[in-house]
Amino acid sequence: MTTHTGTHEQDDVAEPAGPERLIYFSDAVVAIAITLLALELPVPGAEAHGDTGVAHFMREHLTEYVAFLVSFTAIAMQWLLHQRLFRYATGLSGGAIRWNLLWLLMIVITPFTTKLLTSEADAFQIQFIVYAANQALTGLFFRLAFADLGRSGVLRPDAPRKVVADTLAWVDAMIVTFALSIPVALVTHWASVCWALLPVTRMALQRVTR
Template sequence: MSGPVRPEPGFSPERLVFFTDAVFAIAMTLLAVELARPEEKELASARALGSFLVGHRGSYLAFALAFVLLWSVWRRHHRLMDRIGELSRAFTAWHAPFLLLVAFLPFPTAVIGVSIGNPLAQTLFAGTMAAMIFCEAAIKDIAGSTGLVTGDPAQTRRHAGDSWGVGLWFVLSIGVAWLFSYAFVLWFVAPLAATYGGALISRLRTSPAGHADPYDGDAPRA
């Protein structure tokens, strides 16, 4: 009697999940590491400490925003990986730029923390988030179009449309940032882009029958 089929070395879903979780955990921890700590003179009195905290309010806002965004991306990835039975080369390869951007996010977060109204700082942060979410969308598209997911692949492709919508929302905020210093407010309503923009993108996107997968034509690796 033959035993269970083992995935080819380098294509284990469990190892990819463990590594992805570790990168997210480190990135979310580094968000707090980047926060400025009060020195002895700021701790001398409640007034001095209060002035320090108020002076760094932008950093705390940036930390909270980036943490929530990373949390939401991780949760979506978690739900996807719970439905992945096997990997492909394309699915695995797209995790490299995806996780690179996750690991990089603490840097633009620290930059906007000290200059949140700076349009270039907002461009750096929004550009990083847009690229990260575009990678997330590509991963979902691959999973839904190459038979990697269990259940209804059309649902995964719809979720990919939601991610494309959120990514485009961050791209839009880049243009707005050069006109209005408070363009970062758009980031707080990014879920609306998933709800409405994602539905529109899912309707507009077409996948002609018989065409090869745009990311990689290889079959799932067992």
């Protein structure tokens, strides 16, 4: 005797989470980090008298203003690269979410490492290495997040390879540039000059990969 239940059992298949919430959350965190970065900028107080006093104050704090521009540029580049690549995600993997959160952690602590870099503490190597490591790890975690999307099969198949390759080349260049500046800081206080070579590093990496 055959029993017919009249129903069909179906396995529950978990749909991949949509990437929109992660992208919007990342945008918000980046915006907060940039805001905190600006709030750390020194502002002349009552001790700066007249135009001459304000100009003198700003000259004295030129290092902080330059560091702000460097960090703003670094965060802005990370955000632009994130927007450029995560638009091709059709879902999210657990690994990508975890790496993306670590990426955001590095973004969030950038105002702190920027302040540390320009503080009056007499510990240049520690100050520089902490900042450069912060930026190198930001790029590395971004790279790992996007790689996990590819391994998990949640990238659009029509994602333009050239756009992806060019974008990842910038990520790799940021990782390498900041990482290489760390050993340079052990021998000279001019290690930050290495950061200006970012476009050169990108071109060199592209030639190597080709």
